[in-house]
Each structure stands twice: as C-alpha cells, then as structure tokens.
Amino acid sequence: MDTVLFIIFATIAVVSAVSLVLQKHPIASALSLIGVMGSLAVLYLLLGAEFIAMAQMFVYAGAVMVLFIFVIMLLNAGSEKSSGKSWFAQIAGLPLLIVFAVVMGFVIKRGFTDLRVVEFGSWVGGTAEHIGQLLFTRYLLPFEVVSILILIAILGAVVLARKEID
Amino acid sequence: MNFYLVSLIKIVIVFAVFMTTLAYLQWIERKVLGHIQSRTGPLRVGPHGLLQPLADVFKLLTKEDLLPPYVNRFFYLLAPFIAVSLALISIAIIPFGPEVNIAGTHTNLEISNLNVGILFILAISSVSVYGIALAGWSSNNKYALLGGLRSSAQMISYELPLTLAIAAPLLLANHLNFRAISEGQAGYYLGFIPRWNIFQMPFPQIIGFIVFMIAGFAETNRVPFDLPEAENELVAGFHTEYSSMKFACFFMSEYANMVTIACVATVLFLGGWHPLFPAPYSNWVPTIVFLLAAFTFLFQSLQPARRVDRYTMPLFAVGALVLAIIFAIPILQPVLVPIFWFCAKAGFILFAYIWVRGTLPRFRYDQLMHFAWTFLFPLALLNLLVTALLVAIF
Numbered sequence: 001m002d003t004v005l006f007i008i009f010a011t012i013a014v015v016s017a018v019s020l021v022l023q024k025h026p027i028a029s030a031l032s033l034i035g036v037m038g039s040l041a042v043l044y045l046l047l048g049a050e051f052i053a054m055a056q057m058f059v060y061a062g063a064v065m066v067l068f069i070f071v072i073m074l075l076n077a078g079s080e081k082s083s084g085k086s087w088f089a090q091i092a093g094l095p096l097l098i099v100f101a102v103v104m105g106f107v108i109k110r111g112f113t114d115l116r117v118v119e120f121g122s123w124v125g126g127t128a129e130h131i132g133q134l135l136f137t138r139y140l141l142p143f144e145v146v147s148i149l150i151l152i153a154i155l156g157a158v159v160l161a162r163k164e165i166d
Numbered sequence: 167m168n169f170y171l172v173s174l175i176k177i178v179i180v181f182a183v184f185m186t187t188l189a190y191l192q193w194i195e196r197k198v199l200g201h202i203q204s205r206t207g208p209l210r211v212g213p214h215g216l217l218q219p220l221a222d223v224f225k226l227l228t229k230e231d232l233l234p235p236y237v238n239r240f241f242y243l244l245a246p247f248i249a250v251s252l253a254l255i256s257i258a259i260i261p262f263g264p265e266v267n268i269a270g271t272h273t274n275l276e277i278s279n280l281n282v283g284i285l286f287i288l289a290i291s292s293v294s295v296y297g298i299a300l301a302g303w304s305s306n307n308k309y310a311l312l313g314g315l316r317s318s319a320q321m322i323s324y325e326l327p328l329t330l331a332i333a334a335p336l337l338l339a340n341h342l343n344f345r346a347i348s349e350g351q352a353g354y355y356l357g358f359i360p361r362w363n364i365f366q367m368p369f370p371q372i373i374g375f376i377v378f379m380i381a382g383f384a385e386t387n388r389v390p391f392d393l394p395e396a397e398n399e400l401v402a403g404f405h406t407e408y409s410s411m412k413f414a415c416f417f418m419s420e421y422a423n424m425v426t427i428a429c430v431a432t433v434l435f436l437g438g439w440h441p442l443f444p445a446p447y448s449n450w451v452p453t454i455v456f457l458l459a460a461f462t463f464l465f466q467s468l469q470p471a472r473r474v475d476r477y478t479m480p481l482f483a484v485g486a487l488v489l490a491i492i493f494a495i496p497i498l499q500p501v502l503v504p505i506f507w508f509c510a511k512a513g514f515i516l517f518a519y520i521w522v523r524g525t526l527p528r529f530r531y532d533q534l535m536h537f538a539w540t541f542l543f544p545l546a547l548l549n550l551l552v553t554a555l556l557v558a559i560f
Contacts, residue, residue: 027241027303034296041289054285062292063322069296070318073303073311127281128342 002046002120009046013039024079026072030065037061047118049126172273177258180277184257188421189219195520202524213478223414231410234305241304246408246415249297253419256290256426259283261345263439263504274345275439275505283344284336287430288329291385295321297419298387302404313403316393316531320384323538324391328381330546334374334553335363335434348438357444362437368556373549375435377542379518382427384538386420389523393531428515429508436511439504449499452506456490 016035023029037060044053108115135143193208193215200207208215233239263275280286295318302314339347353361363371384391395403405416432438441448460483467479493502529537 027300031241031296031300034293038293050280050282051285054282054289057289058285058292062289062295063325066292066295066299066318066322069299069303070315070322073299073315073318076311128285 006043006046006120009039009042013043026080027069030068030072033068034061034065037065044126046120047126048121048123051126051128051131168271172271173277176273176277180257184254184422184425187425188418189223191421191425191516192222192417193219194516195523198517198520199524202521213474226410226414229410231412232407234407236306237407238304238306241300242407243412245297245301245304246412246419247297248300249294249419250415250422252290252294252297253422253426256287257422257429259286259344260426260429260433261348261438262508263501264349266501268501275501276345279343279345282342284332284342284347284430284434287426288332291328291423291426292325294419294423297416298404301408301416305404305407307407309400309402310404310406313395313400313406317387317404320387320391320393320534320538323535324381324384324542327377327538327542327546328385330543330550331374331378331381332430332434334369334546334550335366335371337550337553337557338363338366338369338371344433344438348433348440351437352440354444360437360440360442362435362440364435364437368560369553371435371549371553373545374553375431377546377549378431378435379515380542381538381546382431383519383522384534386423386427388420388424388519390526390529391534392528393534424516424519425512428512428519431515432508432511436515439508441503441507448507449503450494452493452503453490456486456493460484460486460490 013036016032016039020029020032020036023032037056041053041056041061044050044056196218197207197215208218211217211221233242258277259280261274261276261279265272265274298317298321299314302310302312302317305311335347336342339350341347341350351360351362351366355361355365355367359365364375383389387393387395393403395405400406405413408416441451443451463479463483463486467476467483470476470479492498493506
C-alpha cells in the first residue's frame, strides 16, 4: 500500500516538476509547482513526518504559492515568447544532461555506501510534540536566529515598499 | 475488514447528511432572510417551499452549460472542481460525538481521527483559494479577474487572524487532534459552567471566538465580506462566466465552507459535543425541544394561515413527536444526544451567518483591509500572548 502510494505520488511530483519547466504560461508553471509541493507533502506523510507534511501544504502550497499566483494575476503576465534557442544548448544540451546524470549517479553510489532502502512507517518522531521539543531545546539557537532573520526581512520589505513621504 | 466496512458506513452517512445540509442550508437561508425582511421566502414548491432545493438542483442541471470561447479552457474547467473538492474534504476529520459502542463495535463518531487535525484544516483552507483565484483569472473577464484578485488578497489577509485565533485554544487544549481538543472540554466549573474553551480558565477564549468568527466570515466570502462577488460593482465576481453545474459547484463550495467553519468553531471554542448542562438534565433537552416543536406545529394547524397548513402542520407535528420519542430511548441516548448538541451548536453558528447577512451592509474594500490588518490581527496576537502567558503561569 505504502509503496503503491509512493510510486503514484513520486510520479506526480516528477511529472509536475518537468511540466513546471516546460509550461509556457506562468500560471501553469505556478500550478505545476503546487503539484510538486502537494505530492511532496504526501511523501513526507508516508515517511511519518505528519507535521512537516501539513506545514508544507500550509506554508508552501498555500501561503507562498498564493502570493506567486496573486502577483502573476495582478501583473497579468502573458505566455513566454520563445526567443530562439542558442546553438550551444541545441548541440550540447542532451549529451551534457546525460553526462551530468551519470556523474551524479556514480557519486551517490560511491560516496554514500551505507545507504539503506527507506522503510515506510518505521520512523516515529514526526509529530508536532517531537518537533516542538527539538526546536526549543537542541535547535534553540538556529530557531531564534532564523526568526530574527525573518523579522529583518519583513522590516526591509516594509522599508522598501514604503512610499517617500517628504 | 471490519475497519473498512465501518469506515465506509460512516463515510456514506456523513456524506449523505452533509449534502442534505448543504441543500437545505440554502432553503433555511432564504427563509430566514425572507422573515428578516418581512417576506415569506420560498413557499411555492412543496409545503413551505421544502422541495425548493430539489427544484433548484433540477434547474441547475438542466440549464445550458455554456463554455465561452475566450476562456482559458483547461483552468476554466479545473477551477470549480478544485473549489468543490477542497470544500468537501474538511468534514472528514470533524468529530461529531464521543467513542460509542454500536452492536458490539467500538467506533469514533467521525470519519477519521488525524493527529494533526487542525493543521489539516488550515492546509486545506489555505489551498482552497486557488479555486476562486483560477476561476477569476481563467475567465478572461475583467469583472471575474477583479473578483479573483480581491478574493486572494482577502483570504491571505484574513488567514493570519484566523490562524492566530485558532492557536490560542490549542494552547489550552495542548493538542492538535480534534478529538483530544473536544474531550479536553468536558466537565463543569462549580457544577454548571461548562468547561468549553470559550469559558475555559485561565483565560476564556471569548475574544478568540469573535476573531475566529469574523475571519471565518471573510474566509468564506460571506456578507459583509463578500467583495469577490459584489454584484453592484462586479456583476457576479469570480463566477461571472460560469453557468449550470459549474456555477453550482462554486455555490456548493461556499456553503460547504460555511459548514466547515461552523464545525471547527464548535470543536475549538464551543466544546464539541459536550452539552450546556450536566448530563442528567441535558439528556432530556432534545426531547423537550422536539416536544415543544410538535406543540407549536399543532397550535399552528389549529389556526392555519393558509389552507394547506391544516394538513401539513399535523404531519410536521407527528415528525417532531417521533424525533422526541427517539431521543428519549435510553439505549440510543449515548449516540444521539452528543450529535444533537454538536448539530445544535453548529446550527446556531450557521444561523448567525444568515442573521449577519440579513443585518449588515457590505464593507468597502479599503475598510476590509484596514480592519484585518490594523484591528483584527493585533487583537488576535494580543489574545494569543495573554493566553500563552496565563497558561505558562498557571
């Protein structure tokens, strides 16, 4: 059951990711990205990380992508125009891609020899309690640093967006 | 196998009741609005217009399904599907009653018991804006686009106070699981004040409840926040170009979202299925309510306003009497009485929705944004801070 679900949603994730690159229209690309995030959330859920799965849906597929779509709709961005492919990409694109994939496969196979096959449902520790515990004990400093960073980013955005009053 | 069978039965029951509620909610809304405005509301189809929802469904099904030539076809067809499926999904994790024992089978009165229940609701509600935004954009119509944009901006803005208002009762309950949250609200202070989160010590969540309800109105695009479909400026907003069943999908999703918000408010703030009075008295409340209803119907049939009332009112009276008797049977009480209390609370909130629609005018757009960011958001944040402080101290 878990394996079947994994295959279905992994396929959806990969197809959506490819579609994200290939689609001409920004809205279609953004929706493909939502597809990627939604199916990744299901994969997290299969691994037992229920909190992360819901946060993925809530924050990425929800809040962040709504802003993307909102901006695309507001600017009324049209389809991309194909601006003539470069000769380098036409000739060397596919061979380079294959070489890259082979090198990556080789590095992963050689560099990480102790890789094991994932067992679905064997890991517990993805509940909100576990993550809360870790965030406020072991990872307290990174957590606080990130929150200050986000605060600075918000202030920066407000300062940049504010109209000059004088 | 037993688990699958029980789940299937629960899904069928919940789905049937949910769909009937959606159909009749619209009838109730038209009736209540009618009486608020000194009209009678639907009256022609069936006794007291009771068959009006059925007639509406037939009307929507048989209307011409128009596909305008200038729309972006794929997204135009996808949008109502997204809207309605996401709106119908959330009911799956609402607990309607405690764990019960029916014919030797232990089961929870809900479809599924998620550990991250409230996060699931938030995730679904944050994704469900796509239905409306896509409908507005793909219609290639300026009114629809404006409606979709307004709706996206409004839902992003009101999601913040909504989430902050939800977070405060979670601090009191210490759980994300709806069933655990409901069970944490059992019992009474001094023997008569229910320990619902709205009365819960150390900090009663009355402010949180009000903020949640206001933000819920905005999230479901209801009056006074129905700017995405403001008919005097935007024709019909995001669903201007939709007809027939595709329009019905948006209509249904709006009502389904209303029901979901009402159920979530009931679980988070009003104690779920826990009754207002301690059990020895509260078990008889449904019987008394239905008996009163039966007597009212009988009284009405003695002095009928219309000729048909002489025949229909006694029928309604008999129906109410049968319900009263069913609720009085001791074996059925542990199952039915919690469901009655849950439905009564959710029904009251739904009534408040309609009541507000009958009373308040629509906001202006800048007022809407101003209200969310400068009043509701700080208020929800303050509520959360005070709750957190008091929970930490006590």
